[in-house]
Amino acid sequence: MLQKSNPKNDNIQVFIKDRLFARSEAKVSVFDSSVQGGDAVWEGLRVYPEGVVCLDKHLTRLQESAKTLMFADIPSKEFIKNAIKQTLDANGMTDDTHIRLTLTRGEKITSGMDPRLNQNGSCLIVLSEWKPLVYDNNQGIKVISTSQRRNSPQFLDSKIHHNNLLNNIIAKIQANVAGKDAGLMLDDRGFVAELNGSNLFMVKNGKVFTPFGHACLPGITRNSVIKMCLKNDIEISEEDITLSQFYNADGVFATGTMGELTPIVEIDGRSISKNNSLQIKIIELFKTEVRNLCEKI
Ligand SMILES: Cc1ncc(COP(=O)(O)O)c(C=O)c1O
Numbered sequence: 001m002l003q004k005s006n007p008k009n010d011n012i013q014v015f016i017k018d019r020l021f022a023r024s025e026a027k028v029s030v031f032d033s034s035v036q037g038g039d040a041v042w043e044g045l046r047v048y049p050e051g052v053v054c055l056d057k058h059l060t061r062l063q064e065s066a067k068t069l070m071f072a073d074i075p076s077k078e079f080i081k082n083a084i085k086q087t088l089d090a091n092g093m094t095d096d097t098h099i100r101l102t103l104t105r106g107e108k109i110t111s112g113m114d115p116r117l118n119q120n121g122s123c124l125i126v127l128s129e130w131k132p133l134v135y136d137n138n139q140g141i142k143v144i145s146t147s148q149r150r151n152s153p154q155f156l157d158s159k160i161h162h163n164n165l166l167n168n169i170i171a172k173i174q175a176n177v178a179g180k181d182a183g184l185m186l187d188d189r190g191f192v193a194e195l196n197g198s199n200l201f202m203v204k205n206g207k208v209f210t211p212f213g214h215a216c217l218p219g220i221t222r223n224s225v226i227k228m229c230l231k232n233d234i235e236i237s238e239e240d241i242t243l244s245q246f247y248n249a250d251g252v253f254a255t256g257t258m259g260e261l262t263p264i265v266e267i268d269g270r271s272i273s274k275n276n277s278l279q280i281k282i283i284e285l286f287k288t289e290v291r292n293l294c295e296k297i
Contacts, residue, residue, distance in 0.1 A: 001135060001181045008130045013090040015083045015126035020090055028123060033105035037113055038164035040104035041065035044257045047088065047097035047128070051294035053257060054220045055081070061220070062103060065161045066122070070115065071105055073122050080124060085297045087126040098131040098258065102163065133259050137283070140263035140274045141181035141254070143195060145243055146174040150185040150193035152215045158193075159218060171196040182254070184243075184267060187215035191240045194219075198256030200264075201225065202249035203279045208236040209245075221255040228289050229282065243268070251276030253283065261286050 014026035021027075033039035043058040052058075059077045066074045084099065091097075102125040108117040135141050148171040151158050156167070171183030175196065183196040194200055194216035201210045201222075208229055210222065229236040246252055252264040252272050261283045263274035 001141065003131075003134060006130050012129065013087060014128075015087045015124070017121075017123045017125075020086060026127075028104065028125070029107045031108045031111065032123060033108060033115075033118055034102065034163055036108060036111055038162065038166075039069070039113075039115075040102055040163040041069065041071075041161055042103070042163055043099075043101040043161065045084075045099040045101060046257050046260075047093060047095065047099065048291060048294050049095050050291050051296040052084065052099070053290055053295075054224065054293050055084075055295040055297060057220050057223075058101070058257075061161055062101065065159075066103055068157075068160050069105070069162065071103070071122050072115075072118070075103070075122065075124055081297050083124055083126050084128075087128050088297075091128055093128055093130065096130055096132060097128055100127040100129075101125070102127070104163075135181070135254075135259040135262045137260065137262050140265035142266035143182045143184045143264055144175050144178045144180040145268055146171040146183040146185055146196075148174065148183070148185060149188055150215045152188045154188075158215055159213075161217060168196040180266075184246075186243070187211075189240075190242070191215075192243060192246055195254050198254040198259060198262070200246070201253050201255060202241065202246055203251040203253075203276050203282075204245070204249050206235070206278060208234060208278070208282070209239050209241055210236070211241050212238045219255055219257075221257055221260065224289065224293060225255050225261070225282065225286065228285055232285060234278070234282065247272075251279030253279060260290060 012023050013020040043062050046053045104123045105118045106122045107120040171185050175183035185193045187193040199219040199222040247270040254262045
């Protein structure tokens with residue numbers, strides 16, 4: 001699945017640091033730490049007429065990731081919300097919109113890794129685009145397991161939502177080469193961690209399972225699905241799960257802000273049904289739930 005450019009985004013306004021720029025003028029310095037070392041944190045947000053899905057939780061994760069990376073000046077939630085509002089208003093966006101929110105450590109005084117070279121303050125980027133959900137959630141997607149392992153906390157903690165995405169990009173390249181939609185990543189022990197850009201769930205014998213959060217991004221959609229299942233008396237647990245268990249599941253789905261809930265119809269050439277009644281129920285429940293999770297800004 002290859003996303004296409006949308007001409008509606010040709011003339012969008014982008015917020016950088018403290019003001020809006022036309023898309024053609026929206027640039028960061030070659031001295032910016034995101035260019036120098038992927039030294040930035042990010043969030044993907046989705047906009048509906050009811051507001052931004054789980055906005056506060058996304059901003060908390062952004063700020064916590066920046067704190068872990070010891071950013072010197074982390075903007076307040078009020079500042080970020082204001083920047084998002086300005087950007088959405090300038091573009092007339094109230095629905096069908098994806099926001100890539102990035103906070104870089106900012107511009108350096110000279111090239112180099114050392115964060116002490118960042119003496120110009122952090123740089124917030126609000127890039128909002130007209131964008132439908134990335135996957136066809138009726139059709140489902142096919143995935144392949146990759147040789148690239150997802151980071152466990154002993155290397156680079158997957159709980160940090162940082163811009164150093166090469167771990168996941170290599171997995172995605174392997175999926176592309178195999179002609180599949182996404183790369184399934186195992187953890188350092190060989191258990192399933194997540195897809196390269198979304199979390200994984202499986203349904204088996206009327207129960208829902210998802211991998212523990214130690215080697216995946218603890219996704220906000222993942223958390224919303226766990227809570228929604230508990231609220232609706234659907235049995236759910238976090239476990240170490242092997243590829244073989246996923247191959248033989250009654251249903252498998254991915255979760256993420258960009259695609260919401262997406263059935264997985266094939267893993268490593270093994271077909272998986274997307275017609276499991278419990279999985280269909282969860283996907284239907286979430287279509288309503290996602291609107292309840294929106295926050296007005
Ligand atoms: C590696 C990875 N896993 C999972 C997710 C899904 O997280 P969320 O539900 O918070 O969008 C993302 C989204 O950025 C991601 O990059």
